[in-house]
Amino acid sequence: MKKLVLLALVVLLSLSMTGAFAQGTVNVYNWYDYIADEAIALFEEETGIKVNYMNFTLNEDMLVQVRNSTGNIDVVFPSDYAIERMIAEGLLQEIDFAQVPNSVNTLEWLQNPDYDPEHKFSIPYMWGTVGILYDTTKVTEPVDSWGVLFDEKYQKDVFMMDSPRDALGVALKYLGYSVNSKNPLEIQAAANLLIEQKQKGIVKAYQVDETKDKMINGEAALALVWSGDAQYAINENEDLAYVVPKEGSNVWVDGMVIPANAANYENALKFIDFLCRPDVAQMNAEYIEYSSPNKAAIELMGEEYTSNPNLNPSQETIDNCEFFHDNNDIKLLYDTYWGMVKNAK
Ligand code: N2P
Numbered sequence: 001m002k003k004l005v006l007l008a009l010v011v012l013l014s015l016s017m018t019g020a021f022a023q024g025t026v027n028v029y030n031w032y033d034y035i036a037d038e039a040i041a042l043f044e045e046e047t048g049i050k051v052n053y054m055n056f057t058l059n060e061d062m063l064v065q066v067r068n069s070t071g072n073i074d075v076v077f078p079s080d081y082a083i084e085r086m087i088a089e090g091l092l093q094e095i096d097f098a099q100v101p102n103s104v105n106t107l108e109w110l111q112n113p114d115y116d117p118e119h120k121f122s123i124p125y126m127w128g129t130v131g132i133l134y135d136t137t138k139v140t141e142p143v144d145s146w147g148v149l150f151d152e153k154y155q156k157d158v159f160m161m162d163s164p165r166d167a168l169g170v171a172l173k174y175l176g177y178s179v180n181s182k183n184p185l186e187i188q189a190a191a192n193l194l195i196e197q198k199q200k201g202i203v204k205a206y207q208v209d210e211t212k213d214k215m216i217n218g219e220a221a222l223a224l225v226w227s228g229d230a231q232y233a234i235n236e237n238e239d240l241a242y243v244v245p246k247e248g249s250n251v252w253v254d255g256m257v258i259p260a261n262a263a264n265y266e267n268a269l270k271f272i273d274f275l276c277r278p279d280v281a282q283m284n285a286e287y288i289e290y291s292s293p294n295k296a297a298i299e300l301m302g303e304e305y306t307s308n309p310n311l312n313p314s315q316e317t318i319d320n321c322e323f324f325h326d327n328n329d330i331k332l333l334y335d336t337y338w339g340m341v342k343n344a345k
Pocket residue numbers: 031032033034079209226252254
């Protein structure tokens with residue numbers, strides 16, 4: 001009998017060490033196509049914590065969900081300007097950095113971002129730029145300006161990003177204004193440019209996550225994309241190329257944050273720390289092809305990463321870009337103009 005009890009204990013102990021016992025859950029809300037499936041499986045295996053994974057496409061969609069969540073979201077991945085907004089609305093809780101030891105791997109220039117000035121609420125996950133992905137078999141002229149997206153010769157050959165800040169931001173930049181413009185006349189001019197682009201028949205579709213696969217399949221000549229989606233597509237189709245236009249663009253960081261009402265705070269910290277672990281940060285960066293804020297992961301990736309300007313843009317390129325800032329005070333105007341762009345016939 002004693003032997004049996006002992007055996008049962010040994011079995012229990014080894015089961016719990018392999019994480020076969022559920023240690024609760026963590027509810028993760030992340031962008032589509034933004035993590036390696038393998039990373040989720042590895043976390044579950046190592047910790048026994050079950051990951052409930054949910055996706056969003058835009059910060060604007062994510063914000064609505066987090067505002068209305070009832071504690072059912074534990075980790076979210078908003079961009080800089082959305083983090084700024086979430087802090088302002090009291091939607092986030094402070095991160096206990098002592099429980100996220102791997103966050104020491106964050107690159108210096110991303111350690112004290114102005115969207116989280118006291119560095120209390122967020123840890124960078126990935127970063128990147130906004131630019132043009134183009135098919136060199138269809139676009140033979142050199143591409144260095146946003147102007148190419150508005151050129152009538154590319155009839156039904158341009159995929160635009162179905163994202164108000166990205167699309168209006170690019171139009172603002174092309175006109176020589178800031179991506180954070182609060183000047184109604186500038187925002188109107190940007191919207192008019194997008195409306196004309198649509199009315200001239202240049203836009204093939206407004207979309208987001210579908211663009212990378214459609215570009216791989218040669219379905220358009222040009223597309224407005226985020227850098228990682230561009231690199232992902234380039235890996236699959238060598239005729240594709242990516243450029244951050246000379247007029248400048250948006251540079252962004254997506255952070256990891258914990259909603260104020262998250263039900264599983266401890267598990268959220270474990271998940272965030274896991275994603276900051278060098279081997280896991282490498283696994284994710286190599287899978288999704290975005291830029292890593294994790295210096296230890298960058299070292300592991302080596303030359304292949306550092307020599308790729310799409311992933312590791314020059315300081316000059318970064319300095320020519322702007323971060324988005326929270327534009328809540330003028331959001332109604334942006335939304336109104338964006339509605340006009342989307343409804344233009
Ligand atoms: C990838 C999402 C990229 C995040 N689907 C852009 N901030």
